[in-house]
Amino acid sequence: MNCLEFRRAKLADPRRLSAEALAHAEGCPTCAAFAAEVDETERALDQALQTPVPDGLADRILFESTRPRRAWRVWALAASLLISVALGFFLGGAFRAGPDAYARLAIEHVVMEPESLTTVRNADAEAFRAALQDFGGTLKEMPGKIRYIRLCPVEDGMGWHIVFDTPHGLATLILVPGKKLARPERASTGGWNALARPVRGGYYAIVTASPETTTRFERMLRDCIVWST
Numbered sequence: 001m002n003c004l005e006f007r008r009a010k011l012a013d014p015r016r017l018s019a020e021a022l023a024h025a026e027g028c029p030t031c032a033a034f035a036a037e038v039d040e041t042e043r044a045l046d047q048a049l050q051t052p053v054p055d056g057l058a059d060r061i062l063f064e065s066t067r068p069r070r071a072w073r074v075w076a077l078a079a080s081l082l083i084s085v086a087l088g089f090f091l092g093g094a095f096r097a098g099p100d101a102y103a104r105l106a107i108e109h110v111v112m113e114p115e116s117l118t119t120v121r122n123a124d125a126e127a128f129r130a131a132l133q134d135f136g137g138t139l140k141e142m143p144g145k146i147r148y149i150r151l152c153p154v155e156d157g158m159g160w161h162i163v164f165d166t167p168h169g170l171a172t173l174i175l176v177p178g179k180k181l182a183r184p185e186r187a188s189t190g191g192w193n194a195l196a197r198p199v200r201g202g203y204y205a206i207v208t209a210s211p212e213t214t215t216r217f218e219r220m221l222r223d224c225i226v227w228s229t
């Protein structure tokens, strides 16, 4: 089982992992941390749903107290629905090789790591410059303001996951080493759009909320980065 398969399994059924999955988490700190985050969210959710309202108090603040509880339930439902829709969509066909397989994989990566779009983490331009160099890219100028950089599990190893704040909205760039793509790929699914393009050291994938934003961000990338061939 690789890291991506582990993440899928953990999100699909957080409380019942196969022996294979448990063994993977034992030997993989990244996935163990991911599992701990999911468990923590589950616990917080459980607590929020089960916190009883004290007698008497309930009558007086019924309105105030039911509102947040209901909000939690709706949120929980929406979240589980979203995850199952996302997983259903992606896993329904498992990983299909196809003309857009790697672009779809990039969208799946973003969907499975929603915190990448809501948190600021290691927003360090030098880390980005160094990561690019491994891929044969030289940075002339930043293609936006970096807000998130993380080394993430990708198909067969680790890749860089970077999120930029651009004038047209958030744009995710994933650098995947090693893998050779025959041609650029595009995919749209679940409100996301992705483009995967081969470069010297592997391929990069851009994920944004619309085809227009993807195209614009790629134009910015071309202006800001010189790729050696």
Ligand SMILES: [Zn+2]
Pocket (backbone or CB within 6 Å): 002, 003, 004, 006, 024, 028, 030, 031, 032, 153
């Ligand atoms: Zn792992």
Ligand SMILES: [Zn+2]
Pocket (backbone or CB within 6 Å): 109, 113, 116, 150, 151, 152, 153, 161
């Ligand atoms: Zn990632």
